[in-house]
Amino acid sequence: MSEAARPSPLAGSHSYVGRTLPRLAAKAAVAGRGRYTDDVSVPRMLQAAFLRSPYAHARILSIETAAAERAPGIALVMTGPELAKLCTGPWVGTLSSFAGMKSAPQYPMAVDRACWAGEPVAMVVAATRAQAEDAAELIRIEWQELPAIADKRTALERHAPVLHAELGDNLAFRKSIEAGDVEAAFAGADLVIEENFEFGRHTGVSLEPRALLAAYDKATGKLTIITSSQCPHMIQRVFAQTLGIPDHNVQIVAPDVGGSFGLKIHSYGDEVAAVAAAIQLGRPVKFIADRLESFVSDIHARENSVKARIAVKRSGEILGFDIDVLSAAGAYSQYPRTSVFEANQILTITGGPYRHKHYRARASVVYLNKPPSSQYRAVGHPIGNAIGEHLLDRAADRLGIDPIEMRRRNVFPDDAYPAVSASGIKLKDLSHQRCLDLIVERMRYGELRAEQSRWRQQGVERGIGIAAFIKGTSPGPLGYYGSGGAPISLQDACVIKLEPNGGIICAVGVTEQGQGTNTMVGQVAATALGVPIECVRVISGDTDAVPYGGGTFGSRAAAIGGEAVYQAARALKGEILAIAGELLQTEPSRLEIRAGIVVDAAGERRLPLAEIGRICHFQLGELPSSRQPVLSHTRRFRLVEDLYIFANGVHGAYVEVDTDTGFVRLLKHWVVEDCGRLINPLLADEQVRGGCVQGIGGALYEHLVYDGQGQLTNGTLADYLVPMAAEMPDIDVAHVETPSSASELGAKGVGESGTGAAPAAIMNAVNDALRPFNARVTSQPITPETVLRALGKI
Amino acid sequence: MSEETMPISLTVNGENVSRNVPVRQHLVDFLRTELGLTGTHLGCEHGSCGACSLRVDGLLVRGCLMLAVQTDGGEVVTIEGLDATGEIADLQAAFVERNALQCGFCTPGMLMAAAELMRAGGRKTRAEIRTHLAGNFCRCTGYHAIVDAVAVTLDRRANGGSNRV
Numbered sequence: 001m002s003e004a005a006r007p008s009p010l011a012g013s014h015s016y017v018g019r020t021l022p023r024l025a026a027k028a029a030v031a032g033r034g035r036y037t038d039d040v041s042v043p044r045m046l047q048a049a050f051l052r053s054p055y056a057h058a059r060i061l062s063i064e065t066a067a068a069e070r071a072p073g074i075a076l077v078m079t080g081p082e083l084a085k086l087c088t089g090p091w092v093g094t095l096s097s098f099a100g101m102k103s104a105p106q107y108p109m110a111v112d113r114a115c116w117a118g119e120p121v122a123m124v125v126a127a128t129r130a131q132a133e134d135a136a137e138l139i140r141i142e143w144q145e146l147p148a149i150a151d152k153r154t155a156l157e158r159h160a161p162v163l164h165a166e167l168g169d170n171l172a173f174r175k176s177i178e179a180g181d182v183e184a185a186f187a188g189a190d191l192v193i194e195e196n197f198e199f200g201r202h203t204g205v206s207l208e209p210r211a212l213l214a215a216y217d218k219a220t221g222k223l224t225i226i227t228s229s230q231c232p233h234m235i236q237r238v239f240a241q242t243l244g245i246p247d248h249n250v251q252i253v254a255p256d257v258g259g260s261f262g263l264k265i266h267s268y269g270d271e272v273a274a275v276a277a278a279i280q281l282g283r284p285v286k287f288i289a290d291r292l293e294s295f296v297s298d299i300h301a302r303e304n305s306v307k308a309r310i311a312v313k314r315s316g317e318i319l320g321f322d323i324d325v326l327s328a329a330g331a332y333s334q335y336p337r338t339s340v341f342e343a344n345q346i347l348t349i350t351g352g353p354y355r356h357k358h359y360r361a362r363a364s365v366v367y368l369n370k371p372p373s374s375q376y377r378a379v380g381h382p383i384g385n386a387i388g389e390h391l392l393d394r395a396a397d398r399l400g401i402d403p404i405e406m407r408r409r410n411v412f413p414d415d416a417y418p419a420v421s422a423s424g425i426k427l428k429d430l431s432h433q434r435c436l437d438l439i440v441e442r443m444r445y446g447e448l449r450a451e452q453s454r455w456r457q458q459g460v461e462r463g464i465g466i467a468a469f470i471k472g473t474s475p476g477p478l479g480y481y482g483s484g485g486a487p488i489s490l491q492d493a494c495v496i497k498l499e500p501n502g503g504i505i506c507a508v509g510v511t512e513q514g515q516g517t518n519t520m521v522g523q524v525a526a527t528a529l530g531v532p533i534e535c536v537r538v539i540s541g542d543t544d545a546v547p548y549g550g551g552t553f554g555s556r557a558a559a560i561g562g563e564a565v566y567q568a569a570r571a572l573k574g575e576i577l578a579i580a581g582e583l584l585q586t587e588p589s590r591l592e593i594r595a596g597i598v599v600d601a602a603g604e605r606r607l608p609l610a611e612i613g614r615i616c617h618f619q620l621g622e623l624p625s626s627r628q629p630v631l632s633h634t635r636r637f638r639l640v641e642d643l644y645i646f647a648n649g650v651h652g653a654y655v656e657v658d659t660d661t662g663f664v665r666l667l668k669h670w671v672v673e674d675c676g677r678l679i680n681p682l683l684a685d686e687q688v689r690g691g692c693v694q695g696i697g698g699a700l701y702e703h704l705v706y707d708g709q710g711q712l713t714n715g716t717l718a719d720y721l722v723p724m725a726a727e728m729p730d731i732d733v734a735h736v737e738t739p740s741s742a743s744e745l746g747a748k749g750v751g752e753s754g755t756g757a758a759p760a761a762i763m764n765a766v767n768d769a770l771r772p773f774n775a776r777v778t779s780q781p782i783t784p785e786t787v788l789r790a791l792g793k794i
Numbered sequence: 795m796s797e798e799t800m801p802i803s804l805t806v807n808g809e810n811v812s813r814n815v816p817v818r819q820h821l822v823d824f825l826r827t828e829l830g831l832t833g834t835h836l837g838c839e840h841g842s843c844g845a846c847s848l849r850v851d852g853l854l855v856r857g858c859l860m861l862a863v864q865t866d867g868g869e870v871v872t873i874e875g876l877d878a879t880g881e882i883a884d885l886q887a888a889f890v891e892r893n894a895l896q897c898g899f900c901t902p903g904m905l906m907a908a909a910e911l912m913r914a915g916g917r918k919t920r921a922e923i924r925t926h927l928a929g930n931f932c933r934c935t936g937y938h939a940i941v942d943a944v945a946v947t948l949d950r951r952a953n954g955g956s957n958r959v
Binding site for chain 1: 818827831833836839840842843876886891898923928933934935936939
């Protein structure tokens with residue numbers, strides 16, 4: 001019997017899959033023994049600091065570095081042109097999968113022109129960070145300020161200044177989708193609702209900023225980079241290609257990563273500069289971004305204006321959506337993932353839960369003199385969900401249909417899959433109907449509506465918001481990255497080995513940032529093999545130790561990496577049982593592994609894995625001469641046909657709006673989520689909760705406020721507001737479990753769904769509270785000022 | 795900028811420490827670079843995020859807003875010290891059990907802040923716990939699990955439970 005023919009171990013009584021287990025790394029963190037990049041110090045280490053452009057757009061007429069070079073402790077001062085000479089060429093952040101997109105060449109530090117306030121211009125490397133910063137202040141630059149393109153609404157006007165002359169205009173990319181007969185659908189609709197939406201610019205704000213420590217061994221040509229990264233192999237190739245070093249001589253180690261949320265899947269010029277310094281000096285160089293540097297150099301996201309309309313029948317049936325997106329990139333399209341994904345995802349997922357047939361979606365992405373924008377947790381989904389769900393609620397309100405009922409009438413039925421959305425995406429294994437049923441139960445929806453009315457009679461304005469969603473997770477290789485020319489692997493892999501003592505080493509290409517990837521891997525491996533989880537050690541985040549993989553982004557670690565682990569463990573189990581069969585003179589098909597011991601059909605313990613490990617490594621004479629044990633198996637997994645594995649769910653928000661102050665108080669939030677097979681319920685719940693709060697932050701607080709000159713006006717954590725404990729609600733999380741048919745493990749991504757849908761639910765809840773005033777908010781963040789303006793009070 | 799230094803003597807986690815420190819060096823840089831106590835983290839160096847929370851002379855402080863020289867003659871306790879004495883062993887175990895941390899970068903500061911509540915004793919409502927922790931930014935958890943872990947630990951202690959695990 002082949003391993004594939006055996007019954008799945010996932011649902012068995014010995015399975016670790018579906019069980020809540022604590023994370024080993026958590027024990028170190030609570031003791032203060034986490035090991036983040038800045039915790040690593042090595043002999044002769046130097047520190048880098050950067051002089052960054054104070055202007056959003058300015059020509060560099062001259063740079064004078066002599067005084068800085070004479071400052072105490074200085075090892076190196078490097079300017080943009082000097083660094084450019086060390087690079088094989090500029091980055092160009094385009095992908096062939098986005099037809100017609102264009103971007104200007106970008107060097108790691110500005111060469112003759114700075115294109116955003118915060119762009120690195122010169123680097124100082126010194127014995128201490130303080131000395132490096134002191135010396136950076138001594139660099140004299142003669143600037144010629146140029147007109148800044150700071151407002152996306154005017155960036156495409158005929159006489160607007162052009163950021164990169166060679167591109168002809170400020171347009172990065174334009175895309176449209178047209179399905180069905182949109183004009184006829186809107187002309188024939190009983191009701192059309194049209195609205196304009198604004199979404200503010202955000203950034204990821206990982207608590208640990210970007211961090212890197214590079215060391216170059218001139219004797220061997222090996223470059224070692226310890227860095228807070230989600231994607232070690234991608235960044236290996238980026239550093240190698242940019243600096244002309246063979247990929248295989250570059251080792252990337254990601255130690256503990258102090259939050260990432262997508263901002264650490266990208267490549268950054270200051271990091272290339274620090275690595276170049278380490279190579280040039282032959283000494284280790286560390287660069288740790290400070291908080292202001294993070295605000296002005298980490299990728300930005302979410303800045304979009306959307307004009308949208310919905311066409312519905314009197315019955316509530318949605319006929320179609322028509323959306324027009326204006327998306328604000330930064331000064332360059334981010335290399336190599338581009339700055340057009342957000343717009344692309346808005347087009348892909350808006351109205352995604354629903355069966356309408358007519359769909360028009362257009363997007364223009366424009367360049368601005370701001371930091372580059374790119375993928376950040378839930379890419380595009382917060383915007384697409386917010387506009388789709390808002391329009392649905394508006395239509396429901398006009399038609400006198402309850403928001404839950406409106407969604408029930410329009411979602412794809414649970415038995416309708418596979419299906420194709422109006423935007424053209426393939427949908428499988430979703431569960432909107434069951435999720436709606438469950439959220440009604442969890443929220444006690446009927447009672448909550450009654451409570452809301454009672455409060456309303458007392459002059460307290462409370463609102464209930466519902467948002468159904470789909471979330472694209474675990475992108476496949478036929479999608480945008482690898483096939484578009486980016487050095488990003490959409491497969492992932494696991495190498496699993498049996499050690500002489502019976503222990504299992506499991507090395508994976510997906511990475512850990514605290515969500516519990518390593519624990520998930522251990523649970524899947526132990527289950528597939530039939531060993532106690534304590535016997536499994538997981539290695540991730542080191543390109544010298546793990547098979548080539550894409551790392552963790554796009555909610556892919558469990559669905560893609562987990563399946564590779566499952567298949568690798570099954571292969572190892574097959575070999576172990578074949579060897580056991582030879583040693584026991586028994587058919588392998590009559591054997592099974594339970595708790596690390598080979599047992600026979602009667603359940604009798606026959607041979608511990610430790611014994612097999614010992615024989616296969618030390619006592620090989622006990623084996624038949626034809627048997628050469630391998631005991632190390634690699635399996636890779638990728639999506640073969642699909643662009644994504646879609647997850648789905650519903651959010652519910654309950655808020656109170658103070659109509660005198662405009663403050664929104666969050667009372668409670670509910671999520672019903674279908675992320676396929678649950679591997680570790682607690683870890684999945686906490687991904688949902690954390691993701692929700694990140695979405696709530698965007699909905700209510702977070703906003704990078706730029707002035708007309710392209711200057712960030714709130715670059716501190718006292719001014720850029722993030723959600724803190726006191727404002728956040730408790731979040732009730734429940735699951736519907738529809739395993740993905742794309743894999744045997746059946747997992748879908750879970751990490752981004754909370755962020756993707758919470759802003760829609762919050763905005764709907766605020767508008768539900770404002771309904772008696774015939775007021776509504778359609779811009780995020782929904783600040784007190786936004787609310788008071790909506791109420792006409794200011 | 796000045797590289798002027800000043801000698802200081804203090805206790806850190808109960809151990810006597812004497813160093814000559816740059817007068818402009820803040821307490822966290824001193825602890826991390828001079829003493830290798832890397833459990834205390836820097837998230838903003840602006841007093842906003844709470845990642846650098848420490849106990850100095852019995853009070854909860856922002857380590858990034860205090861100069862090392864200000865601790866001359868004082869007593870500093872870091873997360874490593876709290877861990878060693880077992881003062882919040884029950885809370886640490888509750889954090890692990892409840893998964894009240896993900897990336898863990900805020901966790902030492904969060905525990906330092908929560909330790910103040912533990913010392914005050916008694917039960918607290920969830921809202922009171924949230925208010926007490928309102929100065930500590932966590933980007934990963936959404937706070938719910940942290941509140942759970944603190945609440946359950948306060949309850950256990952109020953019911954006569956030991957901080958030992």
